[in-house]
């Protein structure tokens with residue numbers, strides 16, 4: 063699969079079938095991108111479970127932080143990776159192990175080897191994108207700040 | 222399966238304007254309101270912290286204005302845009318995230334006269350400097366760049382017309398110095414030229430001109446390509462260091478390539494206040510729907526008029542890049558192959574008094590200080606906009622006593638030519654009688 067561009071239908075499909083997100087590399091610092099993403103996705107009715115060994119046991123935006131994906135006690139649909147491209151490899155292995163349906167690597171994070179492994183195991187993969195931005199783009203909310211959503215439609219917009 | 226990329230004409234009609242999500246209204250509604258209610262205090266806090274998108278107050282963002290911003294960003298293939306009260310406001314807002322007191326820009330000396338005034342005089346009040354150079358040689362910019370230079374500013378097709386700028390060469394000079402290239406694309410419009418394709422980083426427009434197109438609304442817009450890496454050096458601390466009023470948030474870190482446009486709204490419009498009104502944004506959106514059709518006709522008519530003037534006994538020269546023998550014809554073929562625009566100057570034999578007589582003899586052309594209207598427009602700079610200058614300054618500004626500026630409209634070409642012909646006749650009769 064081509065990971066340079068994704069169709070809107072592919073991204074929309076993933077966001078629609080996702081309810082629970084394991085967010086690896088969560089930060090307690092309110093102005094980090096991962097905090098922005100977690101807070102925004104919560105307002106869109108996703109359950110976002112933060113993962114960060116350094117913060118394990120603490121509470122972040124009303125959710126308990128876990129030390130690793132395998133510690134999470136509910137089923138996780140998507141793993142969102144806020145780590146560097148190399149570290150994304152091991153996180154992807156964990157995502158496969160816990161039965162996630164999608165591995166999503168953040169803006170500037172890309173690991174083609176990990177993507178191949180995940181796809182071979184039947185997972186969907188998105189790299190070098192942010193789910194917050196993609197959700198906002200496809201739902202029309204990104205346009206509210208003058209951004210180019212690249213969506214052309216004569217239907218009422220829904221995510 | 223790959224996704225289809227919509228064509229320019231489709232973007233001109235649709236981009237930014239899906240049906241209204243609440244009512245299904247197909248045309249973009251005019252959200253004529255100052256303010257928007259919060260769901261609760263938590264929602265308000267998230268909005269003020271820039272954590273969720275949404276509307277607070279129309280000085281910052283407004284749904285009708287946002288539709289115009291997205292439309293313009295799409296036409297230029299940028300990541301986002303900030304609409305402003307005028308083209309001049311756009312120029313200030315474009316520089317606001319980049320500049321601190323003591324910084325400077327290098328600008329082309331072939332710019333709209335009002336821009337030269339704004340940059341040369343009023344920028345000093347912000348502590349900003351501007352150095353003007355001849356853009357015909359891109360190395361002229363290089364020679365003036367200092368460690369306090371934050372941008373190069375040019376017009377793709379320069380007002381009063383005829384001058385085409387070598388975008389790619391000047392973009393290289395800017396990027397070699399680690400600074401951004403800002404292009405005023407008002408005269409070309411994205412229909413004729415898309416400066417991001419040649420390396421520009423930021424585009425500004427006076428939407429007052431061809432984009433609104435009907436002479437109805439003053440406005441401007443700043444568009445970000447989204448491709449400049451703000452962290453490549455320490456030249457742009459407004460974006461790359463913590464903002465105290467946002468509790469230490471660093472724009473370029475939290476928002477990546479959306480940061481410049483977000484800063485334009487959240488700091489630029491917030492504090493300078495030069496926002497566009499929803500009504501003007503609506504009228505400009507209507508205008509843009511027909512931009513491709515109008516530009517085609519504007520350029521076709523202008524080409525015929527330029528050729529007609531070139532062959533006229535009473536005309537000493539015509540400065541239009543669409544003419545084969547023109548100095549800028551090769552650059553025009555490269556950067557604006559669909560047409561050389563609709564605004565240009567020509568010289569009348571006879572000088573100052575003939576210039577005044579000619580402009581006054583025209584009936585269909587409107588004598589006024591604008592360009593890019595669907596109507597044909599004319600001005601004699603030496604007796605109007607440039608009146609206060611000495612003869613020497615007039616010639617340096619390309620506004621000598623014999624110079625007439627035309628902005629060719631979309632009327633029937635025969636009527637445009639007939640009006641010019643009768644004005645020439647009346648001038649000839651007056652001077653021989």
Ligand SMILES: Cc1ncc(COP(=O)(O)O)c(C=O)c1O
Nearest residue numbers: 307308309333380407427429440
């Ligand atoms: C090329 C160009 N840029 C900027 C401006 C300024 O725009 P506004 O009059 O909308 O402030 C003009 C206006 O004449 C112009 O022709």
